[in-house]
Amino acid sequence: MSTKGSFIYQNDVCILMARREKRTKLEIFYDILTAIQNESSSGEVKPTRVQQRCNMSFDKFSRYMEALKNEGLIHDSSPIITEKGTKLLQDYDKIKDFLNKMKLEYVSNEEASHYV
């Protein structure tokens, strides 16, 4: 058995899916982008304020901000949301709806342990 991201594999077969307490990249990106969006509506976006809004440790926040830059969701030089980032915010509900419709809902650790 091995884990790859939020998918659980056994004998190279994916069972499904994530540990509930561990959020997906989608959820983390959405939370940070939303925090940036909210901050920007009240003026200059200060990373420390965004970090506080997201309730994350500095290390994790820095790492996720770097990932957001690498994905082109925020600008390199400052925490301003790009066009691609805006689109992700707009598409978030559609992606969640898709996951629900396809029954790709997350299962808890306890439920997942039945498969492994």
Place this chain on the structure above:
Amino acid sequence: MYDVNIYPTLKDVDNLNEPNHSMVLYDNAKYGNLVKYRYLENGLKKGEHTIFLTHDKVTLVEDEIASLDIDIDNFKRKNLLHIYQIENILERQDGLTSGYNDLLKTVTADSKPPYRFIGCTIPDVSTLKGIQAELFIERLFHSNFSKYQCSFLCTYDVNSIERTNRPSWIAQLLQNHHNLIYATDPANAVTFDPDLLNTFQD
């Protein structure tokens, strides 16, 4: 080229990074076709050798392409558009890997890279054997993607995927593609990178 206002998701198809291994998952053939043939037309307009794989008659695909005002004769004359009715490699005695490699060799015989493929390899993914074979091929292709010098849009009708374990099959398909285009009604259609559904590695 038909207007993106007809189906805004087509804009996402136009913006796919190249090269890519993408999948369209559709619950309505009309929307699925819009995505498939937009992807096809984009390749043709870039001068890529564009190869459509079908299990139906070639003329059926040609009629569908023509109905979207794509100049099929022009692209065929330029030797860019190739439509193949492909064999069922599940029926081959020498195994899936060999069957798949032979298939790719056959359909690219008259072309040169970069290639653009559209289609689905296994004709019937509603059976356990069919979907498992399809997933085997998807994994094989995705893990060796860079060596194929191509873009590939894999096409799946949601309702044709094996029913009893469908969520798991879809999850596995997602893990083996760079992009998902969910082709449903315009208000709910969406395109995203399935890697977003993974967690960060600690």
